[in-house]
Amino acid sequence: MARNRKSRRQQHGSAWHWKQTDCWYFTPQGTKKREALFDENGERIRGKDSKEAAQLALARIKLTDELTPTVSSSSKDWTVAQVCEIYLADLTNTASPEWVTLSKSWLNEFCGYCGALTVPELKKKHLRTWLQKHKTWNNNTQRNVIACIKAAFNFCCKFDDLDVNPIASYQKPAATARVTSFSPEEEERIYAATNEAHALFLKCCILTGARPYAEMAVVTADHVVETPHGMFYLLKARTDDGRHGHKAAKKTGKDRRIMLCDEMETITRQLMLTAPKGSGIPLVRTKHGRQWKRCNGVQHFCELKKKLKLPVDRVTYTCRHTFAKRTLSGYYTGNPVSIEVLAGLMGNTPKVCWDHYAQWADDYNDPLWAALGKTKKKRKAS
Structure with a gap:
């Protein structure tokens, strides 16, 4: 039993x-x-x-x-300010200092407008009204701001106890490509009008297509790699302290290789004499021997633009666009390259390069003219 x-x-x-x-x-x-x-x-x-x-x-x-005061997992007890605070605490440890600074500015201002609202009280009209107050923000800036705010709510939904993102369906405005390039004449005028250190910095950006402040300004001799094919700069996806090593590292997870032409190899070897391996000194420096930062770089270029009366859309980042246009059109070698090859050189995806630089790619435009019975006359690229 x-x-x-x-x-x-x-x-x-x-x-x-x-x-x-x-x-x-x-x-x-x-x-x-x-x-x-x-x-x-x-x-x-x-x-x-x-x-x-x-x-x-x-x-x-x-x-x-x-x-310990208990925090309910219900969204009704969350405030907008709490969401932004939790997101920024994580962002400080994962994103680049430049993006963290921008995100803090946007989120703090957004919280000043409606931070006391609970999550269910926040409506899309609050975000729209707040954005309308910033009349100087163009479509690209608005896209970045909206993406930042939506990311804060998505982060708390994914990694915390927030139930829903109230602005998940808010539509971002269409991006407007601001793609400009320097003509050879403009390039020579710029070099003649600025100091030697600034001219070298701009020239290196044009020759490599590197992002000015996120890549070119931080390169040291330790990033230089020499191979039988040639020399390149290697920026690791992760730094020793766990941060992302370059701008696209968080998205791609891949190392960034900046290939160098013969002229840039010669410049690099000369710069390595004054900033050898192990020194930690950037190869391209200001006239005071310091690293180029966004603040002093923008100030230098704004003064230069005013002095030469350059078009308002010319900025330091135009150097990177100039590299793209010249590479696509075969300016240096006489052999145009495809969008896919350019993407590899610039550390972008083919889609990004297609969206921004397709109008400069003869390989894609020539068939369109041929379909209308026209052939494009060859001309020297600028």
């Missing part, structure tokens, strides 16, 4: 011993997950005879929970 066994299953919230691991656990109310109990030294409580120690550890946990 089977004997009746008294159930030995402990109630939720009680300490219990698991023979398999010889440790003590408890199951929090409303969950099915066991949590280990630890003593004051942070060691697991072991042994079936350690019931008293286990109960004491559980009492400490319950007391801490009572003294």
Whole structure:
């Protein structure tokens, strides 16, 4: 005859011993997950005879929970300011300093407008009204701001207890490509009008297509790699301190290789004489021997643009666009390249290069003219 066994299953919230691991656990109310109990030294409580120690550890946990204000997982208890604060705390450890600075500025201003609202109270009309107050923001800036705010809510939905993103369906305006390039004449005028250090910085950006401040300004001799084919700069996807090594590292997870032409190889070898490997000194520096930063670089170029009366759309980043246009048109070698090859040289995806630089690619435009019975006359690229 089977004997009746008294159930030995402990109630939720009680300490219990698991023979398999010889440790003590408890199951929090409303969950099915066991949590280990630890003593004051942070060691697991072991042994079936350690019931008293286990109960004491559980009492400490319950007391801490009572003294700590509980945050409901319901979205109705979240404020917009809380969402932004949690997102920025993580962003500081994962994104580039430049993006963190911009995000802080945008999110702080957004919280100043509607940060006290709870998440259910936040409507898309609040975001639209706030954006309309910034009449100087173009479509590209608005896209970045909207993406930043939506990312904050998405982060809390994915990694925290926020239930829903109230602005998930807010539409971003279409991006407007601001793609300009320097003509050879403009390039020569710029070199003649600025100081030698600034001219070298701009020239290196044009010859390599590197992003001015995120890549070219940080390159040291330690980034230089020489191969039988030639020389290139290697920027790792991750730095030693765990940060992203270049702008596209978070998206691609790949190292960035900046290939160098013969002229740029000669310049690099000369610069390495004054900034050898192991020194940590950037190869391209200001006239005071410091690293180029966005603040002083923009100031230099604004003064230069005013002096030469350059078009308003000319900026330092135009150097990178100039590299793209000249490479696509075969300016240096006489051999035009495809969008896919350009993407590899610039560290972009083919889609990004197609969206921005397709109008300069003869390989894609010539068939369009041929379909209309026209042939494009050859001319020297600028």
